[in-house]
Amino acid sequence: MTKETQRQPQSVEHGIPPVSDGRSEVLVLGTMPSPKSREAGFFYGHPQNRFWRVLAALFDEPVPESNAERTDLLLRHHIALWDVLASCDIEGASDASIRNARPNDLSRILHAAPVRHVFCTGATSARLYGKLCEPVCGIAAQKLPSTSPANAAWSLPRLVEAYRPVAEAVTCFEPPVLDVSAVVALERAIAAAGTPLDGLMRRAGRFLAYEARKMLEGKGADGGAVAESGAAGADAPLVAVGVAAGSDGSAAADGTRHRGFRREGPVVVFCGSGNNGGDGWVAAEYLDRWGIPVRVVTARAPEDLRAEPARSAALRTRAVLSDRAAVLVAPDDGEVADLLAASPLAIDAILGTGFSHDAVKAPFDRWIRVLNDARVRGTVVVAADVPSGLSAQTGAAAADTVRADVTVTMIAPKPGLYIVRDQGCARRGGAEGEPLAVQVPGGQAAAATAPLVPAPCCGRIRVAPLAYIEPLLEAAAG
Numbered sequence: 001m002t003k004e005t006q007r008q009p010q011s012v013e014h015g016i017p018p019v020s021d022g023r024s025e026v027l028v029l030g031t032m033p034s035p036k037s038r039e040a041g042f043f044y045g046h047p048q049n050r051f052w053r054v055l056a057a058l059f060d061e062p063v064p065e066s067n068a069e070r071t072d073l074l075l076r077h078h079i080a081l082w083d084v085l086a087s088c089d090i091e092g093a094s095d096a097s098i099r100n101a102r103p104n105d106l107s108r109i110l111h112a113a114p115v116r117h118v119f120c121t122g123a124t125s126a127r128l129y130g131k132l133c134e135p136v137c138g139i140a141a142q143k144l145p146s147t148s149p150a151n152a153a154w155s156l157p158r159l160v161e162a163y164r165p166v167a168e169a170v171t172c173f174e175p176p177v178l179d180v181s182a183v184v185a186l187e188r189a190i191a192a193a194g195t196p197l198d199g200l201m202r203r204a205g206r207f208l209a210y211e212a213r214k215m216l217e218g219k220g221a222d223g224g225a226v227a228e229s230g231a232a233g234a235d236a237p238l239v240a241v242g243v244a245a246g247s248d249g250s251a252a253a254d255g256t257r258h259r260g261f262r263r264e265g266p267v268v269v270f271c272g273s274g275n276n277g278g279d280g281w282v283a284a285e286y287l288d289r290w291g292i293p294v295r296v297v298t299a300r301a302p303e304d305l306r307a308e309p310a311r312s313a314a315l316r317t318r319a320v321l322s323d324r325a326a327v328l329v330a331p332d333d334g335e336v337a338d339l340l341a342a343s344p345l346a347i348d349a350i351l352g353t354g355f356s357h358d359a360v361k362a363p364f365d366r367w368i369r370v371l372n373d374a375r376v377r378g379t380v381v382v383a384a385d386v387p388s389g390l391s392a393q394t395g396a397a398a399a400d401t402v403r404a405d406v407t408v409t410m411i412a413p414k415p416g417l418y419i420v421r422d423q424g425c426a427r428r429g430g431a432e433g434e435p436l437a438v439q440v441p442g443g444q445a446a447a448a449t450a451p452l453v454p455a456p457c458c459g460r461i462r463v464a465p466l467a468y469i470e471p472l473l474e475a476a477a478g
């Protein structure tokens, strides 16, 4: 559109359907989609608009990249999204020029969902809502600052704080602990609902990279809280330089070893040959894209992988990696140790839910030993889905099991990641301190009745909410 055309008032119809469902608890309203949003066919489509960055930061998630992911983020957090106006005359994206405003019929959303709060993103939407909508629906709206690039006076952190009431007004959905077989069934349901496994893997790898970057930046969520509660040792999340640690993972530090957080050097991403490895390949792509140097360590070259979508992910990552990055195929143990000696952080994407048998086979057993040694010397370890060597289902740990600072587990927590510290906890046998196995009759979820305690090798557990699973779990429960 030329500048000349932008100055002409245009009659504009909204044209983008609202995002909402029966679980929406808040309604967020803008004024009218801008020309860029209408082009993108979705809300806040201008690449410089900070709406999606604000929402992602509010919920501590990577920024969604597609309209499907944006929709997913909203629905997962029980947020309905629409605009005040159905049509108006407007010059370009200038709210001040709006004439002949006709409101959307918000009853469509308000009658179908338990919406308790309405938020307007900017002064114009708040004013028009007050004039055209509030008299009809009777809900007062809270005004939020505009996330538009025109509102440059508001920095991103300040916007995030201003939007905090949105996060506080919604109920947080905590996925239940699910058996591995139930997660696999869920993965099929997610695919049937429109997100196939390769899409899920991209989300998984991006989330993994996001948590790794947070650790590199010293922003490991909950880390402060753990430090304050007095937990220390090799099992505690690493939050500061020089955390004293016992090499055996005991809470009591022996004072002879210190874990220092080195910020220099490349991130080493260990990739196994299955789809857990695929998460690692995708994470490497994102870290590289974010300017972080990476070294991918793999037993097989991408073309020699058989598992899909891991093979495609690996081929793609290798093709797009910058010159800053390198892929090492079947390096010897000395090379791996040298890499780790210079590395602030390693990602363990060696084995996930597909780990079978009691022992880890070569070369992964040796990689795990080198990785654990490096961790004692200060390399932070982020595990993909489950620390390699640990059974995600039973919690049985192989002699060679990764000790992680953070475990980013995909979609839902799995029983093997937790131990029982409370006799009241729903579990399948086992004494206190043994792995938790939650009863999941017929593939359905059953919540544990006691607080879940991460198994020591998991470190902090972060569940990566890769898809909107609430309705799928409800459907499975019948």
Ligand SMILES: NC(=O)C1=CN([C@@H]2O[C@H](COP(=O)(O)OP(=O)(O)OC[C@H]3O[C@@H](n4cnc5c(N)ncnc54)[C@H](O)[C@@H]3O)[C@@H](O)[C@H]2O)[C@@H](O)CC1
Binding pocket: 183, 184, 187, 197, 200, 201, 204, 272, 273, 274, 275, 276, 277, 278, 279, 307, 350, 351, 352, 353, 354, 355, 356, 357, 358, 359, 360, 361, 362, 364, 384, 385, 386, 410, 411
């Ligand atoms: N379930 C889901 O919804 C999702 C799963 N994804 C990832 O996919 C993973 C599962 O992938 P796979 O089913 O391919 O399984 P894995 O990649 O966990 O393991 C299979 C690979 O490990 C090898 N392996 C098995 N036991 C071994 C042993 N004892 N010693 C050495 N090697 C051994 C197999 O030969 C195979 O190459 C999950 O853990 C997760 O990381 C994510 O990409 C996306 C979402």
Ligand SMILES: [K+]
Binding pocket: 276, 348, 349, 350, 351, 352, 383, 384, 385, 386, 387, 388
């Ligand atoms: K892993």
